[in-house]
Every structure is written in C-alpha cells, then in structure tokens.
Amino acid sequence: MTKAGIKIENVHLSFGQTEVLKGVNLDIKPGEFFAFLGPSGSGKSTLLRAIAGFGPNPKGRILIGDWDVVGLDPWVRNVGMVFQSYALWPHLRIRDNVAFGLKERRVPPEQIKSKVDAALELVGLAHLADRMPNQLSGGQQQRIALARTIVVEPKVLLLDEPLSNLDASLRVQMRRELLRLQRQLGLTTIFVTHDQEEANTTSDRMAVLDDGVIQQVGTPQELYDKPSNLFVANFLGTANILEGYVETDGDQARFVTKTGDILSLPQGGTGTNILLRPQNISIQQQSSANALRGKILHREFLGSQVRYLIDAGGAELVVDQTHGGGREWLGTGSKVYLSANTSNAVVI
Amino acid sequence: MVALLIALLLLGLLVIPVAQVIFVAFQDPLTGAATLQNFADFLATSLFRESFWNSFYVSAMSVVLATIIALPLAYITTRFHFSGSIIIQSLGFIPLIMPPFVGAVAMQLIFGRNGTINLLLRDYFGFTIPFMDGLNGVILVQSIHYFPFILINLSASLRNIDRSMEEAAQNLGSHGLRLFRRIVFPLAMPGYIAGAALVFIKVFDDLGTPLLLNVNNMLAPQAFLRISSIGISDPMGYVISCILVVFSVLSLWASFLVMRGKDYATVQKGGGGTAKRELKSSEKVLAYGVVIFILLVVLSPHIGLLLLSFGTIWSFAPLPDAYTLQNYVTMWEGSKTYILNTFLYAGIAATLDVIIGTAIAYIVIRTGIFGRKWLDYLATAALAVPGVVLGIGYLRTFHSVDVPFSGKPLASWWVIIALALMIRRLPYALRACTAALQQVSLALEEAAESLGATKRRTIQKIVLPLMTGGILAGFVTSFATAAVELSATIMLVSSNSDAPLAYGIYLFMQTPSGRGAGAALGIVAVIVVAIGTVASQFIIERDKKLKASNDVH
Numbered sequence: 001m002t003k004a005g006i007k008i009e010n011v012h013l014s015f016g017q018t019e020v021l022k023g024v025n026l027d028i029k030p031g032e033f034f035a036f037l038g039p040s041g042s043g044k045s046t047l048l049r050a051i052a053g054f055g056p057n058p059k060g061r062i063l064i065g066d067w068d069v070v071g072l073d074p075w076v077r078n079v080g081m082v083f084q085s086y087a088l089w090p091h092l093r094i095r096d097n098v099a100f101g102l103k104e105r106r107v108p109p110e111q112i113k114s115k116v117d118a119a120l121e122l123v124g125l126a127h128l129a130d131r132m133p134n135q136l137s138g139g140q141q142q143r144i145a146l147a148r149t150i151v152v153e154p155k156v157l158l159l160d161e162p163l164s165n166l167d168a169s170l171r172v173q174m175r176r177e178l179l180r181l182q183r184q185l186g187l188t189t190i191f192v193t194h195d196q197e198e199a200n201t202t203s204d205r206m207a208v209l210d211d212g213v214i215q216q217v218g219t220p221q222e223l224y225d226k227p228s229n230l231f232v233a234n235f236l237g238t239a240n241i242l243e244g245y246v247e248t249d250g251d252q253a254r255f256v257t258k259t260g261d262i263l264s265l266p267q268g269g270t271g272t273n274i275l276l277r278p279q280n281i282s283i284q285q286q287s288s289a290n291a292l293r294g295k296i297l298h299r300e301f302l303g304s305q306v307r308y309l310i311d312a313g314g315a316e317l318v319v320d321q322t323h324g325g326g327r328e329w330l331g332t333g334s335k336v337y338l339s340a341n342t343s344n345a346v347v348i
Numbered sequence: 349m350v351a352l353l354i355a356l357l358l359l360g361l362l363v364i365p366v367a368q369v370i371f372v373a374f375q376d377p378l379t380g381a382a383t384l385q386n387f388a389d390f391l392a393t394s395l396f397r398e399s400f401w402n403s404f405y406v407s408a409m410s411v412v413l414a415t416i417i418a419l420p421l422a423y424i425t426t427r428f429h430f431s432g433s434i435i436i437q438s439l440g441f442i443p444l445i446m447p448p449f450v451g452a453v454a455m456q457l458i459f460g461r462n463g464t465i466n467l468l469l470r471d472y473f474g475f476t477i478p479f480m481d482g483l484n485g486v487i488l489v490q491s492i493h494y495f496p497f498i499l500i501n502l503s504a505s506l507r508n509i510d511r512s513m514e515e516a517a518q519n520l521g522s523h524g525l526r527l528f529r530r531i532v533f534p535l536a537m538p539g540y541i542a543g544a545a546l547v548f549i550k551v552f553d554d555l556g557t558p559l560l561l562n563v564n565n566m567l568a569p570q571a572f573l574r575i576s577s578i579g580i581s582d583p584m585g586y587v588i589s590c591i592l593v594v595f596s597v598l599s600l601w602a603s604f605l606v607m608r609g610k611d612y613a614t615v616q617k618g619g620g621g622t623a624k625r626e627l628k629s630s631e632k633v634l635a636y637g638v639v640i641f642i643l644l645v646v647l648s649p650h651i652g653l654l655l656l657s658f659g660t661i662w663s664f665a666p667l668p669d670a671y672t673l674q675n676y677v678t679m680w681e682g683s684k685t686y687i688l689n690t691f692l693y694a695g696i697a698a699t700l701d702v703i704i705g706t707a708i709a710y711i712v713i714r715t716g717i718f719g720r721k722w723l724d725y726l727a728t729a730a731l732a733v734p735g736v737v738l739g740i741g742y743l744r745t746f747h748s749v750d751v752p753f754s755g756k757p758l759a760s761w762w763v764i765i766a767l768a769l770m771i772r773r774l775p776y777a778l779r780a781c782t783a784a785l786q787q788v789s790l791a792l793e794e795a796a797e798s799l800g801a802t803k804r805r806t807i808q809k810i811v812l813p814l815m816t817g818g819i820l821a822g823f824v825t826s827f828a829t830a831a832v833e834l835s836a837t838i839m840l841v842s843s844n845s846d847a848p849l850a851y852g853i854y855l856f857m858q859t860p861s862g863r864g865a866g867a868a869l870g871i872v873a874v875i876v877v878a879i880g881t882v883a884s885q886f887i888i889e890r891d892k893k894l895k896a897s898n899d900v901h
Binding site for chain 1: 510517523531537
C-alpha cells in the first residue's frame with residue numbers, strides 16, 4: 001500500500017458568518033498516527049471533514065500526497081473515513097455493508113468476496129458476515145465500520161471520535177486494536193478526539209486545537225512537558241499555574257510569585273506564569289528552599305492517591321500524594337509547606 | 349368500569365355493525381341460511397367484476413401518480429437548501445384540507461373534456477387530452493388529493509436518515525442516482541410504504557369522488573347505489589362491503605409486515621443530522637420548474653373552486669363569463685342548516701373522540717387492566733373500516749331499533765350520524781391523546797402521589813393539564829376532518845334537514861345551476877378544515893415550546 005502524507009496549508013473555513021477554521025497549517029507524515037485533540041467546537045471535526053470533502057469548501061490547500069483535493073467531490077478522493085456513529089446502513093447485511101465500496105469501484109465479484117472476507121478476518125468478525133447491523137453490539141459495529149473503510153484501500157484513514165460511543169472498558173481495548181491495525185496496515189491515520197488519554201496513548205504526534213486555531217503540534221510527551229500556552233497546559237492533564245515574574249541575576253534565574261514566594265529556575269525565560277504539575281509538588285512540614293507556604297482547603301481520596309487542594313502562591317494548587325506507606329492524611333485547614341521540583345517547570 | 353363502558357360502546361357502534369355487514373354477505377336473503385351464493389352472484393355479474401378491477405386499477409394508478417408528485421417534492425425539500433421548502437411543506441398539505449369530491453367538480457372545469465386546459469389545447473394545437481374521462485378523472489383527483497400522505501411520510505423518513513449514512517456512501521465512492529437507489533431510497537422505504545398503503549386504501553374506499561364524477565363502475569359507488577336504490581335487504585351491497593373491508597385490512601397488514609423490524613430512523617448520537625446541500629444554479633432552475641408545475645397542478649382544484657364560487661356562468665369557456673357574489677348569498681340562504689348541522693355533528697363527534705381517546709390512552713399506558721391492548725386495537729381498527737361499510741352496517745343494525753319516545757328508527761335519527769363520525773375519527777384522536785400522554789413522564793405523577801394526591805386528583809391536577817395541548821390538537825383534527833366526511837354520512841342522512849355540509853355540497857353539485865352555490869359551500873368547507881389544521885399545528889407547536897422550556901435535561 002502506498003503511504004501518503006497530508007499537508008494542510010493555510011486552511012480557512014466558515015459556516016455562513018462564523019469562521020470555524022482560522023488559518024490551519026499542518027504537515028502529517030506518511031504512515032503517521034496523528035491525533036486532532038480539542039474541546040467540542042474547536043474545529044477538529046470540521047477539519048477532518050474538510051479532508052474527506054464534507055461540509056463547505058475551505059480556502060487554502062489540502063494535499064494528499066501531492067494532490068490538492070480542495071473542491072473535489074468526496075467520492076473521488078479515496079479517503080477512508082470512519083464515522084462517530086459508525087453509519088452502518090441498517091438495510092444491508094454486514095457483508096454487503098463491507099462490499100459497498102468495492103462494488104462502487106466495479107471490482108469483479110469473485111475478488112469482492114475474498115477482499116470482504118479478508119477485511120472481516122482482519123477485524124476478527126468473519127463469523128458475523130450474514131448478520132444485520134442492528135444485531136451487532138457497539139464494539140462490533142465499530143469494527144465493521146473500520147473493515148468497510150479499509151477494504152477499499154484508501155490513501156489515508158480518518159477516524160472521527162471513533163471510541164466515543166463505546167463504554168469505558170471497551171474503549172481501552174478498541175484503542176489498542178486501532179493502533180495494532182494501523183501499524184499492521186501502515187496507513188496514514190488521523191484520529192479526532194476530545195479525550196487526551198486516547199490521544200496520548202495512540203498517536204505518534206498530535207495537534208491541539210482551540211477556537212479554529214492549532215495551538216501546538218508535537219508528540220504527546222512534548223505537549224505535556226512543554227506546552228506553549230496556558231490552553232495546552234490546562235487541556236493536557238492537571239496544571240497548577242502560578243502568576244508572577246521571572247528575575248535573572250547573572251546565570252541564576254528565579255520565579256517570584258504574586259505572594260512573594262521564590263522558586264529557582266534551571267534557566268531564565270519570559271512569561272508571567274509558571275506551570276507545576278501535581279506530581280512535581282510535594283507536601284512538607286518544614287520550610288525549605290523552593291518552598292511555598294500554603295493551607296489545605298480540601299482533601300479527596302482517589303484510591304492510589306490522595307488529592308489535596310491547597311491555597312498557596314496566590315492560587316489554588318492541586319497536589320497528589322501517593323496513598324499508603326504509612327503516610328498520614330493531612331486535615332483540612334492545616335498549614336503546610338510545598339516543595340516544588342522546578343527542574344522541569346515551564347514558564348509561559 | 350370506564351374500560352367496560354368504552355368496550356361496550358365500541359362493540360355496539362363498530363364491531364356489531366361491521367359483523368352484521370359481513371354476516372349478511374354470507375346469508376341467503378330469503379331463508380337466512382349461511383351461503384356463499386351471494387359471492388358467486390357477485391362474481392357472475394360482469395358489472396361487479398368490472399367494478400372490482402376498476403377500483404383496483406384506480407387505486408394502484410393513484411399510488412403511482414401520487415408517488416410521481418410526492419417524490420420530487422420530498423427529495424428537494426429534505427435534501428437541499430431550497431428557499432421554497434417551507435412553501436412546499438405547507439402547500440403540500442393544502443389538498444388534504446379539501447374533501448376530494450369538492451375538488452372533483454372544480455377539476456372537471458379545468459381538466460375536463462370542455463375544461464380550461466383542453467379548450468386552450470384545442471384552440472391552439474388542435475388536440476385534447478382526456479385527463480378527466482372516466483377512470484382517468486378519478487385517478488387524477490385522488491392522486492392530487494392524497495399525495496400528501498406519501499409526501500408527509502416520505503419526508504419524515506428522509507429527514508430521519510442521518511447525514512453520516514449518505515456521507516459514508518460518498519466516502520466509499522458512491523454519488524448521484526446510485527447513492528439514491530442503493531442507500532437513500534431503501535432507508536426511506538418504510539415511510540414510503542406507509543404512505544402508499546394509506547393512499548391505496550383511501551382511494552379504494554372512497555365513495556364521494558367517483559360519485560360526483562359520475563363514475564359508477566367502481567366498488568364503493570356500486571355498494572352505495574345497490575343500497576340506496578334497491579334497499580337494505582339487497583345482499584350485493586354487503587358483499588361489496590366485505591370486499592372493501594378485506595382489502596383495507598390486507599393493505600394495512602401488508603404495510604405492517606413490510607415495516608416490521610425496519611425502523612430505520614438513523615439520526616443518532618454523534619450523527620450529524622440531515623444532510624442538506626446547496627443547489628447549483630442550473631439545478632435551482634430545474635427544481636423551481638418542477639416544484640412550480642406540481643404546485644400549480646395540486647392547487648388547481650382550489651383555484652377552480654374559487655373561480656366557480658365567484659363566477660356567474662362557466663361553461664365551454666376557459667374562465668367564468670363574469671364574477672359575482674350571488675353564489676355566496678344563495679349558498680347562505682340554502683345551507684344554513686347544513687352548516688349548523690355540521691358544527692353540531694362534528695362537535696359532538698370530536699368531543700366524544702377526545703374523551704374516549706384520553707380514557708383509552710390512560711388505560712393502555714398507565715393501568716394493568718386485562719385486555720387493555722384490545723381497546724387500543726379495536727379503536728384503531730376503525731381505520732380499516734370504509735365509511736360506506738360503516739354506513740351500511742348502521743343502516744342494517746339500527747333500522748329495527750327505535751329511538752325512545754319518538755317511534756322513528758334509530759338509523760334515521762341524526763345522532764347516529766354524529767356517532768358514525770365519532771367512530772370514524774376515533775383512531776386519529778386516540779393517536780393524538782396517546783402521544784400526549786406518553787410525553788407526561790410517570791415521575792411527574794409519582795411526585796404528585798408521594799405528596800399525597802389520590803389517583804383521581806393526580807389525573808385531574810397533573811396529567812390532564814399536561815395533556816391539554818395534545819388533546820386539543822386531537823379535537824381540532826377530528827372536528828375538521830369529520831366536518832367534511834361524506835362516505836358514511838351519505839348513507840345515513842334521511843332528510844335534508846338533517847344533512848351536514850358535505851352532503852349539502854353533494855346535493856348542490858347534482859344540478860348545473862347549483863354548482864356555483866355548491867362551490868361557495870365547498871369554500872366554506874375548505875376554510876373550516878384549513879382553520880382547524882392551522883389551529884392544531886399551532887397548538888402542537890406551542891405545546892412543544894412549553895414542554896421544551898420546562899425540560900431540564
């Protein structure tokens with residue numbers, strides 16, 4: 001199968017007066033598993049649909065391989081899309097659902113049969129070929145939708161929130177399966193989701209979208225560790241943000257919070273916010289360097305961890321402590337010191 | 349207790365009369381013994397065989413023609429951003445607000461042998477088209493009148509197809525007609541079948557239109573003529589009634605079989621709603637052309653009726669010779685009783701309908717009374733009983749029962765007309781009431797009961813007020829359609845002073861000089877039904893908004 005990359009160049013798209021995509025640029029490499037991550041209304045699904053040819057025509061260029069597909073009808077693009085609702089046609093048997101695209105391509109009947117069987121085999125549901133879609137469970141329908149799309153050997157595979165209609169345990173299983181299939185087929189794949197865990201666990205790289213603009217592109221780890229703005233920081237995991245300013249004194253850099261607490265920094269930087277992840281803060285009884293004074297506002301027991309909400313540094317910080325190991329829980333209202341590991345702290 | 353009362357009522361006014369009709373059809377008229385001789389006689393008479401085939405042919409062709417009218421309208425309005433959509437969706441219902449037999453006369457004047465179109469064709473092109481000759485006329489009138497049933501059901505089905513269904517097909521390389529044939533139409537099939545079956549039954553059973561067009565070689569008119577000219581002891585009327593009932597039941601059953609397990613409503617969570625796209629300008633011209641042409645044809649009975657009601661003489665001319673208000677004066681003087689009777693009968697019928705409808709809905713949905721489903725089935729079964737059959741059944745069953753204190757037979761008492769209308773419209777009212785009750789969450793009732801209200805008080809204070817919108821809509825629909833019903837009433841009207849509006853129109857239309865006034869009365873009928881339809885739509889919409897604003901989900 002030939003692998004095609006996707007280049008998106010300065011794409012703008014509007015629904016009537018409302019501009020939904022405001023100049024999107026992306027370069028997705030051949031064979032990459034790429035995620036669009038963002039809250040609802042961020043434009044991620046609109047962008048995906050624009051690649052498939054649905055919705056209003058965008059301005060700009062969308063290149064699949066070297067082929068600009070903007071303005072082309074969806075049925076000539078050879079882009080495989082799996083819909084959030086699966087969109088299995090209820091009047092056709094599973095076999096006929098999967099064979100549909102092959103028939104449209106005028107593939108000879110004997111080849112259709114073997115290709116359909118192979119596709120069903122690939123998703124492990126060959127035994128359901130003669131059922132009707134409404135006789136299948138959600139997870140099975142999902143796999144059939146996938147089989148129906150990959151059987152036509154599309155240039156790229158687009159997945160629109162494919163796991164959102166499944167229950168939690170099935171979701172974890174299906175995302176592993178998706179990844180396995182993607183690796184096996186080597187298809188360039190775009191996965192749209194609003195769930196950071198799904199994006200983190202599956203994608204090679206991802207783009208975080210908000211308000212029709214790409215906020216940041218990178219590997220999941222890069223985006224978590226080095227978010228380029230507050231939106232990305234908050235959207236990926238729990239973020240403790242303290243306001244203040246950076247002071248440099250020779251090669252010594254430090255961050256001074258609103259409340260006057262001082263945190264040393266490995267290097268200088270510009271910005272008025274410092275990002276501390278909950279696991280990089282620990283609670284102590286005594287003051288020390290790089291420590292913040294704080295008061296416990298609230299405590300939640302999460303099982304493996306105890307989560308404290310602490311008033312410190314002019315903000316409410318979330319701090320997690322591992323549960324067990326003889327450590328005692330701290331009471332609400334206790335005065336504590338927070339020691340921050342700032343070696344990986346990001347100033348935004 | 350209430351359930352028993354309703355059951356008895358349905359038994360007396362629906363089951364026994366219909367059973368009576370079927371019973372008589374299998375009875376030797378002289379000896380009273382069971383026999384198949386009547387059916388043999390029916391089959392041996394060439395007029396009846398011809399009538400049967402004609403009825404079948406006319407019904408089937410009406411379905412075909414109605415489909416040709418409805419399909420483009422449904423597709424264009426549900427699949428494209430088309431500025432005329434609202435007009436089509438509302439104008440498309442206009443035929444339903446006019447009793448078909450009223451439109452028949454007007455269409456005769458426009459499409460008939462010497463009607464507007466053919467006069468113009470003859471003058472300019474030297475040929476004519478027999479739109480209205482014999483069965484053609486019935487087919488044309490019926491399909492123009494009943495196509496909205498297909499339009500409504502088909503549009504609803506098309507609108508229920510999630511856009512991802514079509515997009516998935518496009519994504520896999522399908523488009524245009526192939527996409528329509530392989531995905532869209534199969535998914536809309538249940539709605540289409542439901543509409544088509546309804547059109548088939550309605551046309552098969554209809555009495556008024558063939559009667560007014562003077563086409564007597566069809567089943568319903570034959571039944572009517574046998575009973576009215578030979579008398580209620582003639583078995584042929586009953587045999588024909590039997591056949592009408594069997595066909596009604598068969599086509600309802602067939603459509604039920606096709607629909608079963610095929611609820612394709614695919615709009616769902618994560619879907620994108622209905623797919624609509626912009627028309628290209630060349631497509632736009634074509635779409636407007638098709639739509640305007642169809643609407644002109646569809647509105648022709650109304651235009652014709654309006655012209656006729658304001659015209660002086662309209663004969664052998666494309667348009668009336670001059671215009672006047674005289675017809676309305678004549679109509680008003682001659683038909684005050686008709687109009688008053690109509691309001692009386694339809695009012696009684698609709699009131700009883702919603703009372704019984706609400707009661708049945710409550711019994712079926714909220715109680716565990718044994719056999720409650722059967723109440724629902726029984727009331728709904730009235731759908732499958734043609735008006736002519738019910739009329740004949742009433743004549744037969746009640747002619748030997750006297751009205752208390754008057755000595756007149758019950759069958760010729762005006763109340764029986766109101767009761768017949770009540771039974772005929774009960775299924776509609778029942779559906780409306782059931783829908784209204786289903787929207788009242790059981791939790792609302794339980795909340796009232798847990799706060800100390802008795803069952804009775806709960807129904808009074810909580811359930812009924814919340815159902816008001818639906819009940820009112822059911823009342824208005826029943827009233828408006830009962831007001832223009834002809835097939836059952838024509839059998840039961842015993843004197844002109846008891847006649848309702850529809851019968852009045854029928855009488856007027858019998859003479860050429862009465863046509864103007866008849867048309868004027870027809871306009872009154874159209875207005876009554878139109879107001880009813882708009883009012884019930886309004887009530888339903890308002891109710892929906894009210895409920896939506898209370899919704900906290």
